Amino acid sequence: MDEVRERMLEMIDEAESSGQPMSWFEDLYRHSNRDRGQIPWDWEGPHPFLIEWSNENEALGRRVLVVGSGLGEDASFLWKRGWKVTAFDISEEAVEWARHLHQETDIDWMVGDLLSPEPGWICKYDLVVEVHILQAIPEEFRKRAYPNLASMLARGGTLICIGKLADESNIGDSGPPWPLTWDFINQADEWLEEVEKHSAIIPEKEGERYRAVWKRAG
């Protein structure tokens, strides 16, 4: 196991023992001293599946909410493509770091928790994007968090979820991340209309990845 992952697992244990199981995200960002090499999920650019989707879907100045925005690469990419962007993360340090990295934008960066979204976000966004968030939080929280993504869509709005797909080789892995099964991902079918389910291997990235896209009725 590499040093970065070992340290992350120690922080997760400490956070669980302190009764605040999500606090390790903030600990990890702070202890990195703004060295991106210490952030295990940082791809230093937008997710290729988001780029692909965006190539076929115009922004037209509409509003997007980027959930668990981390260091802000997906948010910044969408802003450059013409979206009006709000981005939030549970970690205050991640939000401040992302704000600093993407100073040229007018993204509305916020600290927030997907488990209790701000009332002002409900039914507001034409697009809600989550990249590698559901898979980063333990199942008990993930089940509560998932319906909240759909609740933030305006009528006719689109939800995009991108993550790592569970398969026989990784299904028993101790996370994070916890790759997700199609059974879990497909629960959004209860609230939204399916637009796309796509999966593929991304060169130089481990495992199969998915992009699932839904629409709220207009």
Ligand SMILES: C[S@@+](CC[C@H](N)C(=O)[O-])C[C@H]1O[C@@H](n2cnc3c(N)ncnc32)[C@H](O)[C@@H]1O
């Ligand atoms: C695996 S990282 C992915 C970050 C970013 N989306 C990316 O792809 O680089 C998960 C992110 O979700 C944030 N996060 C975890 N739980 C959250 C919650 N309940 N609400 C908002 N953000 C959360 C973490 O702080 C972290 O930045």
